[in-house]
Amino acid sequence: MAEVLVYVDHVDGAVRKPTLELLTLARRIGEPVAVALGSGAEATAATLAEHGAVKVLTADAPEFTDYLVVPKVDALQAAYDAVSPAAVLVPSSAEGKEIAARLAVRIESGIITDAIDLEAGDEGPVATQSVFAAAFTTKSRISKGTPVITVKPNSAPVEAAPAAGAVEALTVSFSAQATGTKVTARTPRESTGRPELTEAAIVVSGGRGVNGAENFAIIEALADSLGAAVGASRAAVDAGWYPHSNQVGQTGKSVSPQLYIASGISGAIQHRAGMQTSKTIVAINKDAEAPIFDLVDYGVVGDLFEVVPQLTDEVKSRKG
Amino acid sequence: MSLRIVVCVKYVPDATGDRHFAEDLTVDRDDVDGLLSELDEYAVEQALQIKEAADDDAEITVLTVGPEDAKDALRKALSMGADKAVHVEDDDLHGTDVMGTSLVLAKAVEETGYDLVIAGMASTDGTMGVLPAILAERLGVPQVTLLSEVSVADGVVKGRRDGDTASEQLEASLPAVVSVTDQSGEARYPSFKGIMAAKKKPVQSLDLDDLDIDAETVGLEGAWTKVDSAAERPARTAGTIVKDEGEGGKQLAEFLAGQKFI
Ligand SMILES: Cc1cc2nc3c(=O)[nH]c(=O)nc-3n(C[C@H](O)[C@H](O)[C@H](O)COP(=O)(O)OP(=O)(O)OC[C@H]3O[C@@H](n4cnc5c(N)ncnc54)[C@H](O)[C@@H]3O)c2cc1C
Ligand SMILES: Nc1ncnc2c1ncn2[C@@H]1O[C@H](COP(=O)(O)O)[C@@H](O)[C@H]1O
Numbered sequence: 171m172a173e174v175l176v177y178v179d180h181v182d183g184a185v186r187k188p189t190l191e192l193l194t195l196a197r198r199i200g201e202p203v204a205v206a207l208g209s210g211a212e213a214t215a216a217t218l219a220e221h222g223a224v225k226v227l228t229a230d231a232p233e234f235t236d237y238l239v240v241p242k243v244d245a246l247q248a249a250y251d252a253v254s255p256a257a258v259l260v261p262s263s264a265e266g267k268e269i270a271a272r273l274a275v276r277i278e279s280g281i282i283t284d285a286i287d288l289e290a291g292d293e294g295p296v297a298t299q300s301v302f303a304a305a306f307t308t309k310s311r312i313s314k315g316t317p318v319i320t321v322k323p324n325s326a327p328v329e330a331a332p333a334a335g336a337v338e339a340l341t342v343s344f345s346a347q348a349t350g351t352k353v354t355a356r357t358p359r360e361s362t363g364r365p366e367l368t369e370a371a372i373v374v375s376g377g378r379g380v381n382g383a384e385n386f387a388i389i390e391a392l393a394d395s396l397g398a399a400v401g402a403s404r405a406a407v408d409a410g411w412y413p414h415s416n417q418v419g420q421t422g423k424s425v426s427p428q429l430y431i432a433s434g435i436s437g438a439i440q441h442r443a444g445m446q447t448s449k450t451i452v453a454i455n456k457d458a459e460a461p462i463f464d465l466v467d468y469g470v471v472g473d474l475f476e477v478v479p480q481l482t483d484e485v486k487s488r489k490g
Numbered sequence: 491m492s493l494r495i496v497v498c499v500k501y502v503p504d505a506t507g508d509r510h511f512a513e514d515l516t517v518d519r520d521d522v523d524g525l526l527s528e529l530d531e532y533a534v535e536q537a538l539q540i541k542e543a544a545d546d547d548a549e550i551t552v553l554t555v556g557p558e559d560a561k562d563a564l565r566k567a568l569s570m571g572a573d574k575a576v577h578v579e580d581d582d583l584h585g586t587d588v589m590g591t592s593l594v595l596a597k598a599v600e601e602t603g604y605d606l607v608i609a610g611m612a613s614t615d616g617t618m619g620v621l622p623a624i625l626a627e628r629l630g631v632p633q634v635t636l637l638s639e640v641s642v643a644d645g646v647v648k649g650r651r652d653g654d655t656a657s658e659q660l661e662a663s664l665p666a667v668v669s670v671t672d673q674s675g676e677a678r679y680p681s682f683k684g685i686m687a688a689k690k691k692p693v694q695s696l697d698l699d700d701l702d703i704d705a706e707t708v709g710l711e712g713a714w715t716k717v718d719s720a721a722e723r724p725a726r727t728a729g730t731i732v733k734d735e736g737e738g739g740k741q742l743a744e745f746l747a748g749q750k751f752i
Binding site: 267276281283300302304305347351356372429469476478482488 | 505509511588592619633652653657714715717722740741746747
């Protein structure tokens with residue numbers, strides 16, 4: 171059976187959920203061979219094996235942290251050369267997309283970014299994408315070279331599928347370009363203890379209607395009662411009320427949770443672009459004409475300062 | 491030595507309009523109003539700020555690959571303050587994918603001469619956000635992408651990249667390819683003077699022959715990806731909308747419980 175390379179997104183050996191989803195998709199087209207780079211790479215093997223990786227190729231070197239993107243491209247290319255896979259799958263993070271794109275140029279292959287589903291097809295894997303702010307759904311494939319496809323989080327279920335997951339060290343020789351862009355300092359993002367925005371099953375977002383950084387406590391309280399991640403519209407981020415890393419939309423994160431709750435958000439096209447594929451959508455807005463109501467499964471026309479705390483209390487009492 | 495900045499700008503269908511596909515499943519660019527991609531305005535703005543801060547002369551060329559109407563995008567960038575423009579236009583470019591576009595841009599950038607290429611973080615139609623990385627790969631120069639802050643001094647570009655897990659300070663020697671996000675600072679509006687001045691600024695037209703590019707490597711036929719179908723997403727079924735009469739939060743909780751979220 172053909173092998174499929176899966177690029178692993180992990181933090182010090184802890185595999186992030188989108189990678190496990192990639193393994194599910196990879197198994198539809200072949201046998202997953204994982205590529206894990208950097209510190210803790212070997213520690214990823216057990217989880218990857220549990221989810222179907224037949225092999226885990228690992229490499230660690232200071233270059234991966236000291237320089238931007240290119241060292242990882244060199245490593246992925248080394249894996250590609252070693253395996254000659256039928257496809258290469260990479261998580262659709264900003265960095266993942268750049269790594270995938272540079273690999274595609276090098277191996278003279280087409281690239282599809284931000285797939286939301288993947289199936290085997292007669293002429294290679296068929297990727298589903300959601301385009302024009304989710305107004306259209308397309309199906310595409312790669313017509314030249316080895317398909318390189320990046321896949322968005324929440325695009326497939328995580329499935330247990332035990333496989334060997336044998337660890338093999340990957341030999342990487344870095345290209346002349348590898349040290350071109352130096353990372354001179356790195357400030358890790360502080361963890362909030364809440365689920366990762368792109369991976370969360372429930373997202374609770376606030377917009378301009380929240381009217382102040384201090385009022386985001388209301389949104390956070392609702393999120394915590396539901397075990398949800400917190401999102402924000404660009405208007406709220408631009409006003410400095412919430413960090414940009416929580417922005418949902420075209421220039422923020424794109425989310426596709428089971429449940430999305432928008433409070434004080436009008437529903438501009440650029441915001442919709444990042445949340446329109448959510449399964450269930452709920453909105454609270456005092457303007458009955460707000461475009462967000464076109465999307466909702468359930469909407470409350472009302473003041474979020476009344477509705478949200480009442481909802482939070484009700485959730486808490488129902489959960490006991 | 492003067493600093494040569496090339497800004498890559500894309501002409502895109504208006505996101506607030508009715509965007510759709512043409513019969514050949516390429517993005518319909520004839521039927522829908524177009525404009526300079528808003529995210530590329532940030533790239534033009536940073537180029538202008540780098541020029542204003544430069545000790546020596548700097549010259550800003552805006553570059554687009556696109557149909558005839560893409561001149562509008564160039565005019566807008568010129569009216570913001572760019573010095574000159576290059577328009578790569580050729581019927582054979584219709585349907586080109588990111589691999590082809592990046593090839594054309596790489597050749598055009600080299601033809602123009604550059605120390606620094608600045609792009610937007612993503613086009614608002616394709617939204618891939620990978621072209622700057624591909625351009626750096628093709629040109630064999632450092633990629634310093636997705637910056638929310640950027641500065642250039644003494645032949646070195648520095649910037650801040652806010653990633654998923656960390657915020658990074660980056661540094662590379664010129665020549666380099668940079669992309670900037672919409673966190674880099676609001677783009678200026680063209681002034682009346684700027685708009686008038688733009689009319690006299692040079693716009694150079696190039697076609698594939700000028701760039702020595704074989705037509706077969708670009709266009710719909712030359713694309714390395716193929717769109718098999720594009721379907722309009724079915725409208726969401728109309729939901730329940732209630733007016734809060736004091737029980738809105740509770741009603742919402744009832745709905746969520748019914749859906750097994752609580
Ligand atoms: C290139 C580009 C990229 C962009 N990218 C993004 C992006 O990634 N994400 C994004 O979100 N936006 C993005 N935008 C901005 C987008 O166009 C909108 O401006 C933005 O989404 C508006 O945010 P908002 O809904 O919070 O604010 P508004 O549009 O001002 O809406 C606020 C809403 O709150 C309601 N409200 C006010 N008070 C209350 C109250 N007490 N109770 C209940 N409701 C209340 C109002 O009725 C209103 O509907 C982008 C724009 C451009 C041009
Ligand atoms: N046809 C084009 N002409 C000029 N620049 C482009 C073109 N397409 C993309 N770009 C540049 O590349 C960036 C990222 O585009 P993309 O990878 O297509 O999302 C854009 O913000 C532009 O700066």
